Amino acid sequence: MILAALLLVTQVAAQDPRLERLDPDTRSAVAAIADSAHGVGLPVEPIIQRALEGATKGASGARIVAAVRRLAVDLGTARSALGTSASAPELEAAVAALRAGATPQVLAHLRDVRRPPLTMALSVLADLVASGVPADSAAAAVLALAPKARDADLVEFRRAVERDIALGAPPGAATSVRLNTGAFTTDAGSPGSPGTPPARPRRP
Amino acid sequence: MFEPEDETVERVIQHLRRPVAIDAGLDARVMREIAQASSPRRRAWPRWSAGAAAAAAAAAVLGALVVARPWARNATSRADTLQFVLVAPQAASVALVGDFNDWDPARSPMQTAHGIWAKALRLAPGRYRYAFLVNGVEWRADPGAPAAKDDEFGTPSSVVTVGGRGS
Numbered sequence: 001m002i003l004a005a006l007l008l009v010t011q012v013a014a015q016d017p018r019l020e021r022l023d024p025d026t027r028s029a030v031a032a033i034a035d036s037a038h039g040v041g042l043p044v045e046p047i048i049q050r051a052l053e054g055a056t057k058g059a060s061g062a063r064i065v066a067a068v069r070r071l072a073v074d075l076g077t078a079r080s081a082l083g084t085s086a087s088a089p090e091l092e093a094a095v096a097a098l099r100a101g102a103t104p105q106v107l108a109h110l111r112d113v114r115r116p117p118l119t120m121a122l123s124v125l126a127d128l129v130a131s132g133v134p135a136d137s138a139a140a141a142v143l144a145l146a147p148k149a150r151d152a153d154l155v156e157f158r159r160a161v162e163r164d165i166a167l168g169a170p171p172g173a174a175t176s177v178r179l180n181t182g183a184f185t186t187d188a189g190s191p192g193s194p195g196t197p198p199a200r201p202r203r204p
Numbered sequence: 205m206f207e208p209e210d211e212t213v214e215r216v217i218q219h220l221r222r223p224v225a226i227d228a229g230l231d232a233r234v235m236r237e238i239a240q241a242s243s244p245r246r247r248a249w250p251r252w253s254a255g256a257a258a259a260a261a262a263a264a265v266l267g268a269l270v271v272a273r274p275w276a277r278n279a280t281s282r283a284d285t286l287q288f289v290l291v292a293p294q295a296a297s298v299a300l301v302g303d304f305n306d307w308d309p310a311r312s313p314m315q316t317a318h319g320i321w322a323k324a325l326r327l328a329p330g331r332y333r334y335a336f337l338v339n340g341v342e343w344r345a346d347p348g349a350p351a352a353k354d355d356e357f358g359t360p361s362s363v364v365t366v367g368g369r370g371s
Contacts, residue, residue: 018306049303053333056307057343057357067356089330093365096331099354120367123331127350127363151367158350204286204349204364 018052026051026061033068042075043088046095074098081107082118093122100126101135106143113147120151124158131162132171141179284366285326288334288346293319295338300325302334302361309337327366335361 016034019027030051034044050071054064078094079086081104086094094107102125114121121142128138145154157178164174288300298321299309314321314336321336333352336344345351345360352361 046303049307049333052307053303053361054357056301056309057359059357063357070356093331096354096363117329117367119329119331120365123363123365126353127365130351130353155365155367162350204288204346204362 016048018048021055022051022064023061026064029061029065030068033065033072037072037075040076041084042072042079043091045088046075046092047071071095077104078107080104082111085116086111087117087119089119090117090122093119093126096126097122100129100138102126102129102139106139109143110146113143120154121146124154127158128161128171128175131158131165133161133165133175134172137172137175141175144179283326283328285324286364286366288314288323288325288336289348290314290321290336290338290344290346291319292321292336292338292344295319295321297339299337299340300334301337303330303332304334309340327364329366331363331365333361333363335359 016031019031022030030047034047037047038044047068051064051068054067059067074095075091077098078091081098082090082094097107098104106125107122110118110121110125125138125142128141129135133141141157142154145157149157160178161171161174164178165171169177290298292298295316298314298316300312300314300323301307301309304325304327305311312323312325314323316322334346336346338344343359343361346362346364349362349364352363355361
């Protein structure tokens with residue numbers, strides 16, 4: 001009975017009906033990777049979603065399996081840096097930060113200076129790099145803001161840097177200038193203050 | 205990414221995105237009007253004894269706690285509603301697909317008004333990859349959102365993050 005229960009737990013992905021959108025070989029490989037991840041305590045849902053993304057976009061089975069395997073490895077690296085208490089959204093955001101060029105040391109430092117959840121801080125770091133900001137500059141900026149800035153402040157910081165870049169500023173310089181203005185570290189009056197209900201759905 | 209004939213639509217969008225300035229005294233005026241409008245009703249309320257009033261208040265607090273269940277706060281309770289928009293006047297259909305709907309084009313079809321396609325979704329905290337599927341064949345990233353740099357499937361995607369505090 002214990003063995004049956006263990007088998008049930010370790011074959012979570014194999015029973016997921018969503019994976020029926022994959023061809024049998026790909027489904028089997030993805031399920032095996034997802035079950036291995038589950039076995040070591042990593043979140044399975046990001047792995048399933050990456051496989052479904054590949055299926056919907058018409059990627060080959062080999063490409064889907066490679067993407068899923070890489071994601072599972074990166075989730076493990078992220079958890080090593082953030083610790084076993086990191087949530088699934090934090091781990092996903094950490095993977096994006098790692099792939100953007102942040103080191104595991106940066107992730108660990110962020111964990112030390114900011115109370116959880118770290119999802120938004122990690123995402124802003126990754127998004128800044130995606131906008132052209134050098135990885136070390138983006139990491140330094142987020143680490144500087146992390147102790148005091150609210151999530152909404154971090155988002156506004158990212159938007160301000162992106163606006164400056166769109167207007168022609170060098171990405172690294174835009175980051176430094178916006179950081180030095182010091183306008184993103186206050187608690188009062190920010191767009192996401194608890195007492196300010198959102199008037200309408202916000203844009204991504 | 206817009207075609208020349210889209211300029212008018214784009215100007216309309218820019219106009220609609222401008223912050224709306226609201227008079228700081230609006231709240232006070234509205235509350236004053238409400239107070240005046242409801243004052244006749246107050247006179248029709250029955251006179252309650254202190255004990256009955258206390259019991260009613262206790263019941264109301266208990267009822268509110270049972271309904272709101274603040275001790276059961278979870279990720280869903282911090283969910284955020286996001287408005288996804290794509291300007292595509294030539295499109296016959298646009299679907300919003302991403303990590304939030306199993307990348308299933310049938311789950312979140314977007315509605316259009318004069319070529320502006322929109323869809324509002326309530327999302328729990330997390331980082332989501334997504335894209336627009338135009339006419340069932342063409343993948344487009346969201347021009348108003350960060351790009352997903354780690355796209356391994358050869359088509360553009362965007363990312364949106366819903367934070368757990370103050371986002």
